[in-house]
Amino acid sequence: MGGIKKKRNNRNNKKNKMKKANKLKAAYLASKGDNKNEDLNVEHQNEVELNPNKRYHEDNDSDNNEERPKKKKKKNSQAINQDSTDKKGKKSIRQIKREKYLQRQAEAELEAKDQLKLQCLTYLSQWKHDKANWKFMKAKQVWLYKNKFSSKLLPDESWPLLLEYFESSQGNIRNMLLEDANKIIKQMDDWTESQQNTRENDNTEEKADDDNVPELKKPDETSYKRARDLIQCLQ
Known part of the structure; x- marks a missing residue:
């Protein structure tokens, strides 16, 4: 019985020794790591003292990394132009x-x-x-x-009725009707005269002079006929 107890005590003593050894080893490693960090800090501090610009660049780089805004991506102007033009000849919406x-x-x-x-x-x-x-x-x-001489706006079947309507007109409206009708008659006379002069002028020099004269426009037959009817009705 005494031998078993002795063995148990020896076993416990071994465990306690191992625990103390582990604690000492851990403490040693910890102290060694702290010394290593201190050595690195000392080396870095010495390097900064020898080269002070290095600390400035390190601090500046860290600040730039934190404060530097992200650059916005530029929109592709070529893609926008392609979308706006699409295909040549195609109308936009x-x-x-x-x-x-x-x-x-x-x-x-x-x-x-x-x-x-x-x-x-x-x-x-x-x-x-x-x-x-x-x-x-x-x-x-x-x-x-205004539309008395237009066959499109005033059809031929309404023309006799318009003559009768204006036949009893007096004053300014009557004078204006006669003035418009006489302009059409004169325009037709001038055009007819210009055509006769053109046929009579066979000389090339005279033809060259006629090129500088603006060509007269012939009134349409409906306007000319209505102008004559209007003058006969009002005079």
Whole structure:
């Protein structure tokens, strides 16, 4: 019994010795590591003292790394230009919308002109066939006056009615009608005379002089005929 107890005590003593040895070894290693760090710090400090610019560069580099903002990536202008142009000859969406808007606007103006034309012709017809309900409107009379020589706006079947409407006109409107009609007659006479002179001039020198004279425009037959009818009606 005494021998077993002795063996147990010896075993415990060995464990305690090993623990103390490990503690001493750990303390030694720790002290050695601290000394190593101190040596490195001393070496670094000595190097800085010999070369003071090194510390400035190290500090400056660290500050630049922290404060330096990230550079923004530049947008690829070539890609933007390619997107805007796409393919040559292809219209952009904005251009297509503008063309559609102009087309709608032109159609609206044309429709408004057609409605005004219909209203003025109805006004003229009502003057002849329904005077009880007819009412004078200066705007419609002005439209009839301005478009009296146009076969597109004032059809041929409405021309005799317009002559009758203006036949009883007095004052300034009557003088203006005669003045416009006489301009058409004179324009036709001047054009006819210029054509006769051209046929009579066979001399090349005279032809060269005629090249500097502007060519006269011939009035259309409808305007000329209506001008003659208007003069006969009002004089």
